[in-house]
Amino acid sequence: MLSTPIHRILLLDDDRIQKILTEKRLLKINSGIEFVYFDLPSKALDYLKTEQVDVLLVDLNLPEMSGWEFVDEVEKVSSKSKVILQSGSVEKEELHRANSDVRISDIFEKPLSESDLRSILGL
DSSP: OOOOOOOEEEEEOSOHHHHHHHHHHHHHHOTTOEEEEESSHHHHHHHHTTOOOSEEEEESSOSSSOHHHHHHHHHHHOOOSEEEEEESSOOHHHHHHHHHOTTEEEEEESSOOHHHHHHHHTO
16 A cells, blocks of 8 residues: 655754754655744644644654643644654653554654654655
C-alpha cells in the first residue's frame, strides 16, 4: 500500500540550530517539501487555523506551553496532520506516553538524523 505523499512539514522548536539541521536534511532527502518553521506555539497555532500541513514535528520543551499542551490545542484547530514529537532526551515516561497516545505517530530524540527523517517521510 502506498502512503500519502508528504508535501508540507511544520517544525515547532525554539532551537534555531535544530531548525537549520532539520530543514537542510529534509530538503536533501526531498527538495519538493515545503518546510514551515515556528519557534512559538501560539504562532504555529495561528498558522494551523488557516493552513494544513502533512506532518507536525513538535519539540516537547517549548516556551508558552509544553509539546503535549500544543498537541491538545492542535486538536481544536486541525486534526489531519501526522504528529511527531521530538526531545533532546526522550525519557521512558515520555516514550510510554507517546506510544499510548493515538494522536502521536512517533517520538524521536534530537537531533533528527537523515534516517529518522526518512522514516517520518515514509521512505
